Amino acid sequence: APATQAAAPITYSAQSSVKAPVTSVNGRMQLINEEQKFNSSEFAPHLDSWGLADAGFGYDLCAVLGSQSTGKSTLLNKLFGTNFDVMSESARQQTTKGIWMCKGLKMNVLVMDVEGTDGRERGEDQDFERKSALFSMASAEVLIVNLWEHQVGLYQGANMGLLKTVFEVNLGLFQSSKAKTAGAKDKTLLLFVIRDHIGQTPLENLSATIMADLTKIWFSLSKPEGLEDSNITDFFDFMFTTLPHKILQPAEFDRAVDTLRNRFVDPKDPNFVFKTEYHKRIPADGLPHYLESIWEQVMTNKDLDLPTQQELLAQFRCDEIANAAFSHFATSIKDFRKHIEGGSILDTLGADMALHRTTALSKFDRDASRYHQDVYKRKRLDLLDKLNGSLSPFFLGQLKNLHRHMLSSFKKNVLERMRSELNYDFGQVVTSEKQSALGKFTAAAQAVLLAETDWTIDEEVAQLDTEIQAISDTMRVEETKKMVAQIERIFKKNIAEPIEMALNKPEPDMWDKVLSAFRSTLEQAEATYLRKAKSFNCTEEENEAALLALRRKSWLSLRAKVDEQTADSVIAAKLRNNFEDRFRYDDAGVPRVWKPEDDIDSAFRKARDETLSLIPLYAKISPTDPALAVELPSTSDDPSHQTSVDRGEEEPFDFASTLTVFTETRKIDISNRFRKEADALYVEAKRSTVSSIAQ
Ligand code: GDP
Ligand code: MG
Secondary structure (H helix, E strand, O other): OOOOOOOOOOEOOHHHHHHOOOOEEOOEEEEEOOOOOEOHHHHHHHHHHOOOOOOOOOOEEEEEEOOOOOOHHHHHHHHHOOOOOEOOOOOOOOOOOEEEEEEOOOOOEEEEEEEOOOOOOOOOOOHHHHHHHHHHHHHOOEEEEEEEHHHOOOOOOHHHHHHHHHHHHHHHHOOOHHHHHOHHHOOEEEEEEEEOOOOOOOHHHHHHHHHHHHHHHHHHOOOOOOOOOOOHHHOEEEEEEEOOOOOOOHHHHHHHHHHHHHHHHOOOOOOOOOOHHHOOOOOHHHHHHHHHHHHHHHHOOOOOOHHHHHHHHHHHHHHHHHHHHHHHHHHHOHHHHHHHHOOOOOOOHHHHHHHHHHHHHHHHHHHHOOOOHHHHHHHHHHHHHHHHHHHHHHHHHHHHHHHHHHHHHHHHHHHHHHHHOOOOOHHHHHHHHHHHHHHHHHHHHHHOOOOOOOOOOHHHHHHHHHHHHHHHHHHHHHHHHHHHHHHHHHHHHHHHHHHHHHHHOOOOOHHHHHHHHHHHHHHHHHHHHHHHHHOOOOOHHHHHHHHHHHHHHHHHHHHHHHHHHOOHHHHHHHHHHHHHHHHOEOOOOOEOOOOOOOOHHHHHHHHHHHHHOHHHHHHEOOOOOHHHOOOOOOHHHOHHHHHHHHOOOOOOOOHHHHOEOOOHHHHHHHHHHHHHHHHHHHHHHHHHHHHHHHO
16 A cells, blocks of 8 residues: 555665665654764754754653564554654565664654664674664663564563563663662663554463563573662563554554554553653753764763763763853953943943843753753853853953043042132042042942852952042142142231331331231231141141141241341331431431531431441341240251252251341441441531531
């Protein structure tokens, strides 16, 4: 009968199936070829085309075991709608060896068909039989054991030999001590399908016979250490079913196959075969690597320890998944670099970094969490480290940019407020701007501080605090200088008149007046300074230094005023006026008119000598009341001041020398000049008497 539906077997001639170099036909593929090579290049693409690449655990895997030409492929095709090769009725010499895989029609079931497991019957070596049994055992949840009814009870028959192999191989899988404790729970279901069942012997009898044989085999096996007392049911669950003769009872056969199919697709079927506990827990995306490495182990006759294999697979796949997630992540964060390195502050950097990291992690979690949990957790930590490591330069770069921005805006804001606010309080301006800068920085820094990192911002905040402090210290020093200069200007203005008045009236307490004016004016200046300095948060040392400087400057401006008032022509005028007052006016202040009998000479000498005696008074700042004397430290008195004088950073200040107004030579010059002027006035007075006599 021609094939009319997809589920129907497709018959190939033995020749074409042997010769054709085809590994993939109508959706099925040759997983292991005649040369016993695993088809690593085509498996993953096939999984993809079957729509199983992202299935995770949402797939099942079953394989079939049994002698050749027992209708295995025919059954699989009927059950699953696959299209495995079926031996043609006419040419019963199929000898290909290999394992084929196909996806069940409209079901997430991967089916493996083993070809050529007839070495025993044909007297060939049983190597491939053993290998394929081991391979199937390590991957399938359900092994269909296919046999004719008349083979049941033939203890020496091919099937029993094959099952002995299966059991031996299975014990080998659990040889490692780890497997004995943890893995022993992983069972495989053996589903015996008894073909060409005539109906004479009920199923119960057939299955009892098979169970008895299996138990016998199990006892005859030499078991590895620790498993000596194990039972066959520790490792396997058993199910039995029969099928009528396909050729003789086609309708009954089809019905029975439909019923059997239900066990594979309907989880509510009491005989549902794909129980979760049978699943080998290999995520679909890990199957290519897993099956290939299992086959490799099988081929090299290494001990096949499933838990170890699963752990190795987990490492391999978790790395692959992590790398894929990371490379996507790396592309998406690339743009940050040029902005951060360009000095920009990215407002949404924190949220963006968190989002990209979460995206990468959830990609990883989705695929990798299906693997061995310890490995998955370890690899997740590795990935997290790697992600954080890539983000950390942006975090640090943003902090650096924020830092720079905050410093300059702090300075700008303080200057702006000092410019625009009338009567600003410098200390308050600085304190509030500093708090605002630190607050903004902390908030912005916290926004890029990701959880699950060892990042901190405390040091950066402290660093900014220190640098803002340094800037405000510098600004305060400038501001203090400005203030002191202003105080000095006011001092200079206030001291000018008292000095002028005192020096215009040369009396013995002349300097007392000058010095007491100096003291009270300086007192005012110092009070102003201290009042203003309070809001500047100046230190005690800064205040002391500033006050000392203020005193010196004040003293120097007093001296400058004194110099101005005792300049050559000024002092000469002062002395002449003084002399004239004494010589040309009488005691009542009335101008004198000299008469011949007047003693002009004595009057002249008296007035001249009295005026000359004023020169020493002007020459040295020296009060009559010692309590008024001013004493300021000279730079040479203090080593630290002397050092800065030596370095040229400070003007030298020698207080003692500032007390001297006229040197000895200058005193002589002044008195000589005065004498000449007095002499002239004397001559003039003499002439006036002569002329009055002449009248
Ligand atoms: P396999 O080698 O075990 O895969 O067997 P095949 O599926 O290739 O079938 C071998 C031969 O057995 C074919 O000629 C089939 O037509 C025939 N066959 C298939 N199913 C049955 C069955 O249920 N009973 C009998 N008697 N023959 C069958
Ligand atoms: Mg076959």
